Amino acid sequence: MFGQWSYMAMLGFVVVASFWLEFAFRLRVLKDPRRLLISIALASPLFIAWDAYAIANDHWFFSAEQTLGIYGPLGIPLEEYLFFIIVPIAGLLTLEGVSNFLPTVKRWLSYAKGLFA
Numbered sequence: 325m326f327g328q329w330s331y332m333a334m335l336g337f338v339v340v341a342s343f344w345l346e347f348a349f350r351l352r353v354l355k356d357p358r359r360l361l362i363s364i365a366l367a368s369p370l371f372i373a374w375d376a377y378a379i380a381n382d383h384w385f386f387s388a389e390q391t392l393g394i395y396g397p398l399g400i401p402l403e404e405y406l407f408f409i410i411v412p413i414a415g416l417l418t419l420e421g422v423s424n425f426l427p428t429v430k431r432w433l434s435y436a437k438g439l440f441a
Contacts, residue, residue: 330390331403335410342414345421353416363416368408375400 326333346354353359376398378384386401394402 326390328390328392331386331401332392335403335406338410338414342417345417349421349424351417351420351424353413353420359416360413363412364409367412371408372398372400372405375404
């Protein structure tokens with residue numbers, strides 16, 4: 325459907341699906357670059373090494389039909405490097421969004437419990 329833009333479309337979906345939480349819940353995750361860099365720095369090197377190993381040993385590959393064809397170091401496509409930046413940020417946003425929303429859910433449940441008591 326998206327051809328060479330397939331992987332980028334998936335990354336776009338991750339951005340749309342999670343980045344709205346920053347604004348809806350006023351999380352301020354994106355305003356803390358130190359935290360973002362730590363999250364990316366902890367996750368990315370391990371998975372980049374894993375990708376490089378898997379590609380070098382023909383365990384998997386990235387389809388030229390679904391990527392833009394721009395490759396960085398270790399033969400890893402640009403989209404995969406972006407994945408290792410976007411997904412940790414999306415994970416932080418999701419974790420913070422859920423943590424922020426849980427007290428609201430507890431209040432709703434408490435209120436509902438009072439209605440049926």
